[in-house]
Amino acid sequence: MRFIVREATAVKAFALVLGLCMGANALASVDTYEFSDPGQQALYLDLVQELRCLVCQNQNIADSNAELAQDLRRKTYEMIKKGENKDQIVEFMVARYGDFVMYSPPFKATTLMLWVGPVLIFILAVAMLVRVIRRRPSSNDRLLSDEQRQRAEQLLNQTEEK
Amino acid sequence: MSKSRAFIPLLAFLALAGLFYFVLMKMGKGEYNPRDIPTEFIGRPAPSIDLPNLLDENDRVKSSDYAGKVWLVNVWGTWCPECWKEHEYLMHLSRQGVPILGIDWRDEKADAIDFLKQKGNPFVEVGFDPNSDAAIDWGVYGAPETFLIDAEGIVREKHAGALYPQVWQEKFAKYFHAQQPTE
Numbered sequence: 472m473r474f475i476v477r478e479a480t481a482v483k484a485f486a487l488v489l490g491l492c493m494g495a496n497a498l499a500s501v502d503t504y505e506f507s508d509p510g511q512q513a514l515y516l517d518l519v520q521e522l523r524c525l526v527c528q529n530q531n532i533a534d535s536n537a538e539l540a541q542d543l544r545r546k547t548y549e550m551i552k553k554g555e556n557k558d559q560i561v562e563f564m565v566a567r568y569g570d571f572v573m574y575s576p577p578f579k580a581t582t583l584m585l586w587v588g589p590v591l592i593f594i595l596a597v598a599m600l601v602r603v604i605r606r607r608p609s610s611n612d613r614l615l616s617d618e619q620r621q622r623a624e625q626l627l628n629q630t631e632e633k
Numbered sequence: 634m635s636k637s638r639a640f641i642p643l644l645a646f647l648a649l650a651g652l653f654y655f656v657l658m659k660m661g662k663g664e665y666n667p668r669d670i671p672t673e674f675i676g677r678p679a680p681s682i683d684l685p686n687l688l689d690e691n692d693r694v695k696s697s698d699y700a701g702k703v704w705l706v707n708v709w710g711t712w713c714p715e716c717w718k719e720h721e722y723l724m725h726l727s728r729q730g731v732p733i734l735g736i737d738w739r740d741e742k743a744d745a746i747d748f749l750k751q752k753g754n755p756f757v758e759v760g761f762d763p764n765s766d767a768a769i770d771w772g773v774y775g776a777p778e779t780f781l782i783d784a785e786g787i788v789r790e791k792h793a794g795a796l797y798p799q800v801w802q803e804k805f806a807k808y809f810h811a812q813q814p815t816e
Contacts, residue, residue, distance in 0.1 A: 525670060525774035538739060539774055542765040567772035569673045 504548040511551050518547050518557065522564060523574045531574050663794070673772055674788040679780070680770040682706070684760030687737050687745055694734065694760035699782070703808050704732040706780040707756070707796075708768060710740040711748045713776040719795035723755035726801070731809065735759040738768050738776055781805055 506512040516533075522543060524535035532540040532547075543564070550560045561573070570576045578586055615623065659665035674680075679696065686692035696706075707723065709716040727733060735756035737745045742761060749759070762768055771780065774793075781790040781804075790804045 528668060539765075542739075542769060545764075546769055566673060567769060568774065569671055569772075571670045 504544070506551070514557055515547060515551055518551075518560060519544055521561075521574050522547070523572050525568060525572065666793070669793060670774060672788075672791045674780070675791065677788060678786050679706070679782045679788045680767075682734070682736070682760055682767055682770075684736065684762055684767055687735075687742065687759040687761040688749075694758045696734070696782075698758075699732065699734065700786060701784050702732060703781065703783055704734060704757075705805075706734050706736060706771070706782065708736045708738050708771065708773050708776050708778045710738045710776050711744040712740065715795040716777045719777055719797065720752055720755065722796055722798065722801075724753050726796075727755035732757050736762050736767050736771075738762050738773065739765060779805075781808055783808060 504515060506515060519533035520531050522532045524530045524532045524537055524540040524543070526537040526539045527535050530540070532543045547560060550563065555563075564572045570582065576582045576585060656665065660667070682694060682696035684694045686694050705726075711717075723733060733756050735758070737759050740761075740763065742763075745759070745761070749756075760767060771778075777793075777795060779792045779796050780788055783789050789808060792800055792804060
């Protein structure tokens with residue numbers, strides 16, 4: 472009985488999660504814009520992936536339902552409808568919101584650390600790892616010299632005598 | 634040698650703890666906001682504004698009317714708690730003679746009109762921007778945001794978040810002392 476109840480709860484929970492996911496999807500597609508020209512459609516889908524939502528900063532504007540993301544999607548749509556190309560739209564956005572609006576920021580002086588930093592840290596980590604491994608004596612090495620071994624035996628014997 | 638090495642993790646911990654404390658303190662004081670986005674407009678000509686007047690359907694609010702003076706643009710909305718907070722200070726500035734153009738962003742018209750009627754209107758004019766046209770033009774990503782435009786039409790300062798006396802003194806006041814008698 473108990474088991475059945477639990478199972479039913481699990482099924483309900485699963486249905487709830489599924490419903491929430493689908494609900495979110497349904498929301499996300501509310502303002503899906505239609506283009507008669509497939510080239511424009513592709514450009515739109517490309518741009519909403521590349522532009523960052525500035526409120527929820529780890530999402531692009533395609534994934535975000537923040538109002539600002541909705542506004543930027545609509546702006547993108549309107550600009551494409553007017554026949555503007557990708558460079559023009561990106562330039563428009565960057566002029567207003569800075570490089571930050573690009574999900575992959577351009578490679579230049581101010582973003583240098585952003586791109587190079589992780590590589591540098593990785594190289595540093597590997598270098599440290601190699602050093603540590605090299606320093607560690609291998610198991611074949613004798614830890615003590617013969618003299619040290621004798622001295623150790625002496626000391627051990629002394630304590631036993633006491 | 635080996636003794637001093639044992640302290641390396643402790644030193645690393647202290648250094649990190651110090652860094653985190655320093656950054657958190659800056660955030661606490663409002664001097665640093667990790668979500669801040671550097672504005673692109675400082676030193677560049679202000680985008681032009683042409684919006685319907687919130688309080689007069691037959692009128693339009695145009696930035697060209699402000700050419701030649703130092704003025705502020707304040708982006709706000711009744712949905713934004715910080716805007717309620719800074720309202721009183723905007724009223725104070727307005728009484729001092731600071732011209733503020735308001736952009737009522739993504740708001741309900743009736744709510745916005747009510748707000749100004751009940752709490753007072755610190756703005757010379759208010760443009761109504763329900764579709765974010767002006768907001769996007771100005772690179773606004775949250776409210777309130779305040780911009781200062783000089784007599785040549787160049788954006789000189791921007792502040793994201795509520796305006797309060799300390800920010801005013803640090804960033805904005807100097808542009809007004811030059812042309813207005815001090816209090």
